[in-house]
Amino acid sequence: MKACVLRSTARIETNPLEFVEVGVPEPGKGQILVRVNFCGVCRTDLHVVEGELPPRKSPVIPGHQVVGVVAKLGEGAHRFPTGTRVGIPWLHSTDQTCEYCRKGMENICDHPTFTGYTVDGGYAQYAVAREEFVYEIPASFEDQQAAPLLCAGIIGFRCLRISGIEAGGRLAFYGFGAAAHVAIQVARHWGAEVYACTRGKKHQELALRLGAVWAGEAEEAPPAKLDAAIIFAPAGELVPPALKALKKAGVLVLGGIHMSAIPEFDYDLLYEERVIRSVANNTRRDGEDFLRTAAEIPIRSEVTLFPLSEANRALNDLKADRINGAAVLDCRAA
Ligand SMILES: [Zn+2]
Numbered sequence: 074m075k076a077c078v079l080r081s082t083a084r085i086e087t088n089p090l091e092f093v094e095v096g097v098p099e100p101g102k103g104q105i106l107v108r109v110n111f112c113g114v115c116r117t118d119l120h121v122v123e124g125e126l127p128p129r130k131s132p133v134i135p136g137h138q139v140v141g142v143v144a145k146l147g148e149g150a151h152r153f154p155t156g157t158r159v160g161i162p163w164l165h166s167t168d169q170t171c172e173y174c175r176k177g178m179e180n181i182c183d184h185p186t187f188t189g190y191t192v193d194g195g196y197a198q199y200a201v202a203r204e205e206f207v208y209e210i211p212a213s214f215e216d217q218q219a220a221p222l223l224c225a226g227i228i229g230f231r232c233l234r235i236s237g238i239e240a241g242g243r244l245a246f247y248g249f250g251a252a253a254h255v256a257i258q259v260a261r262h263w264g265a266e267v268y269a270c271t272r273g274k275k276h277q278e279l280a281l282r283l284g285a286v287w288a289g290e291a292e293e294a295p296p297a298k299l300d301a302a303i304i305f306a307p308a309g310e311l312v313p314p315a316l317k318a319l320k321k322a323g324v325l326v327l328g329g330i331h332m333s334a335i336p337e338f339d340y341d342l343l344y345e346e347r348v349i350r351s352v353a354n355n356t357r358r359d360g361e362d363f364l365r366t367a368a369e370i371p372i373r374s375e376v377t378l379f380p381l382s383e384a385n386r387a388l389n390d391l392k393a394d395r396i397n398g399a400a401v402l403d404c405r406a407a
């Protein structure tokens with residue numbers, strides 16, 4: 074099969090992913106082999122390629138928003154017949170025995186594995202997954218529409234839950250990429266008022282088109298005090314302005330897996346019971362609840378397609394803020 078392989082971490086501008094022929098993986102016990110149709114491109118892939126996340130497998134095939142069909146069952150796998158359409162997410166497996174898993178917090182499991190990071194992912198024509206960690210894709214979504222829901226969508230949904238936002242509440246998104254453009258549709262469905270703090274006219278326009286009441290630059294103060302804010306951009310310098318925009322007891326959620334250093338700020342910004350919380354991964358429950366909600370709304374994702382062979386270009390465009398909505402790789406005709 075064809076795949077994009079990362080042999081050693083490097084800046085994406087050097088195009089480190091090699092588009093090469095590799096063996097089709099064999100599904101092991103409890104695993105399924107999936108023929109990949111589309112794979113969403115996530116900022117985490119950029120962190121894997123550039124080494125902001127310490128390398129855990131080398132070489133590795135990135136990609137963790139995989140939509141495809143079950144092609145082969147490993148020993149003991151029986152959840153899906155071959156031909157079923159499934160989505161493979163970031164969380165490849167958990168130990169299901171640590172204190173966090175036992176408390177329903179498998180997203181922070183002590184011994185997790187991750188698709189496209191600790192095991193090979195979906196920048197390829199085939200990928201293997203543990204059958205109990207994949208999702209069935211609601212029939213109403215086309216493959217390429219569904220791909221960005223599998224990480225950007227689910228993580229955005231968990232951020233929204235943790236923000237505690239309710240109908241009539243005011244919520245800001247800092248950074249308006251793949252996750253925010255899906256999350257705004259959920260927030261609006263819940264009856265929240267959304268403010269978009271993001272650089273670039275194109276992202277601001279997309280936010281307004283999707284129903285934001287206001288869009289401006291990230292450092293600009295939104296015109297109303299907020300109940301909650303979510304920072305999707307990997308930029309620690311956004312924490313002080315986001316805190317400043319919150320009401321008393323407001324909640325600031327940090328949605329990224331990696332963020333640059335947070336600058337020093339006055340305690341006044343946090344005082345009056347404001348809260349900062351990070352979000353790490355998601356539980357399978359988050360994923361299932363989100364996909365059901367997404368089908369009900371229904372969510373529409375803005376997708377920019379790239380051929381699998383041009384994964385480097387997709388990641389370069391993501392880094393340079395040139396993607397409106399979500400980038401998705403077409404892995405069918407590689
Ligand atoms: Zn665990």
Ligand SMILES: [Zn+2]
Pocket residue numbers: 115116117118137163224225
């Ligand atoms: Zn992701």
